[in-house]
Amino acid sequence: MREEPLVKMVNISKSFGGLKALDGVNFEVYRGEVLGLVGDNGAGKSTLIKILTGAYLPDEGEIFIEGKGVHFREPRDAEKLGIAAIYQDLALVPTLDAPANMFLGRELKKLILGRVIRLLDRTRMLQETREVLRQRLHMEISDLSRPVHVLSGGQQQAIAIARALHARAKILIMDEPTSALGAEGREELFRLINQLKAEGVSIIIISHNLVHIFAVSERIIILRNGRRVGDRITSESDRKEIVHLIVGGEDVK
Numbered sequence: 001m002r003e004e005p006l007v008k009m010v011n012i013s014k015s016f017g018g019l020k021a022l023d024g025v026n027f028e029v030y031r032g033e034v035l036g037l038v039g040d041n042g043a044g045k046s047t048l049i050k051i052l053t054g055a056y057l058p059d060e061g062e063i064f065i066e067g068k069g070v071h072f073r074e075p076r077d078a079e080k081l082g083i084a085a086i087y088q089d090l091a092l093v094p095t096l097d098a099p100a101n102m103f104l105g106r107e108l109k110k111l112i113l114g115r116v117i118r119l120l121d122r123t124r125m126l127q128e129t130r131e132v133l134r135q136r137l138h139m140e141i142s143d144l145s146r147p148v149h150v151l152s153g154g155q156q157q158a159i160a161i162a163r164a165l166h167a168r169a170k171i172l173i174m175d176e177p178t179s180a181l182g183a184e185g186r187e188e189l190f191r192l193i194n195q196l197k198a199e200g201v202s203i204i205i206i207s208h209n210l211v212h213i214f215a216v217s218e219r220i221i222i223l224r225n226g227r228r229v230g231d232r233i234t235s236e237s238d239r240k241e242i243v244h245l246i247v248g249g250e251d252v253k
Contacts, residue, residue: 003030003031004066004067005028005029005030005064006029006030006031006033006065006170006171007027007029007052007063007064007065007083007171007202008028008063008064008067009025009027009061009063009064010026010061010063010064011025011026011061011062012024012025012048012051012060012061013059013060013061014047014051014056014059015059020226021047021226022047022048022058022226022227023225023226023227024060024227025044025048025061025223025226025227025228026228027048027052027221027228029171029202029204030202031200031202032197032198032199032200032201032202033197033203033218033219034197034203034205034217034218034219035202035203035204035205035217035218035219035220035221036205036206036207036213036214036216036219036220036221037049037204037206037220037221038206038207038208038213038220038222038242038246039222039223039224039246040224040246043223043224043225043226043246044223044225044226044227045206045223046175046206048223049173049175049204049206051063051072052078053072053075053078053083053085054072054073054074054075054076054077054078054079055075057073065081065083079167082168082170083169083170083171083173084167084169084171084173085172085173085174085175086160086161086164086172086173086174086175086177087175088175088176088177088179088180090156090157090159090160091160092148092156092159092160093148094147094148094149095147096147096148097145097146097147097148098141098144098146098159099122099125099126099129099144101148101163102125102128102129102159102162102163103125103129104163107120108121108125109121110124126144126145128166129144129162130144132165133158133159136162136165136195136196136199137158137161137162137192137195137196138195139155139158139192141155141158152185153180153181153182153185154181154184154185154186154188155188157177157185157189157192158192161196165196169201170200170201170202171202171203171204172196172201172203172204173203173204173206174203174205174206175206176207176208176209177189177205177207178209179207179209186212190215193205193216194216205217210239210242210243211239213234213242214234214238217234218234219231219232219233219234220232220234220237222242222245222246224245224246224248229245230242230245
């Protein structure tokens with residue numbers, strides 16, 4: 001018998017005016033699982049993830065984290081429970097270096113002259129950034145003081161992931177993570193994903209690229225027209241079956 005899902009969303013529905021974006025969707029992710037979430041544009045993927053991250057409130061349905069019912073009023077509520085999303089643009093400031101991006105909005109400060117002056121603790125920010133990259137992601141970036149726009153796509157992905165891990169993320173959502181990466185960057189990203197999986201971090205990958213979904217995921221959930229139409233073990237399926245479900249086939253479940 002499989003363990004309780006880390007995330008369980010039950011009968012989630014969401015409408016925008018007359019448009020039903022989600023219609024009674026069930027969704028679950030297990031601890032340490034790499035899950036692919038696929039579907040055409042307008043299938044409901046983004047809406048479902050925005051509900052999971054607290055950006056949207058569902059009209060109907062329940063969310064359980066580690067078996068406990070939760071109600072997110074805003075993204076901060078989801079973040080406190082270890083849910084983090086990394087979008088296509090990575091939300092990095094290109095002209096800032098890795099430590100500044102790592103601690104953006106939650107900079108570390110040090111006291112000068114008691115409590116009179118508070119300055120950025122650059123030394124500690126640099127040290128903690130390097131530690132997360134080394135210890136959690138097994139990655140070494142020689143010069144962390146350079147603006148992130150000069151780093152490779154894979155290194156930029158690593159910094160975005162490191163920021164989420166430092167904030168104690170245990171459920172990591174990655175939206176089209178390979179879209180701006182070359183072959184080398186993709187291999188580095190897949191290595192990072194496998195490293196996180198080994199640590200028990202759950203990863204949800206949203207992508208239109210089924211080759212990449214099959215390369216890294218263990219299970220695939222398919223949405224179409226706001227409904228869940230399939231749930232497949234990756235090793236027991238193929239791209240033809242997933243495409244069939246995306247464009248019009250119905251799951252028997």
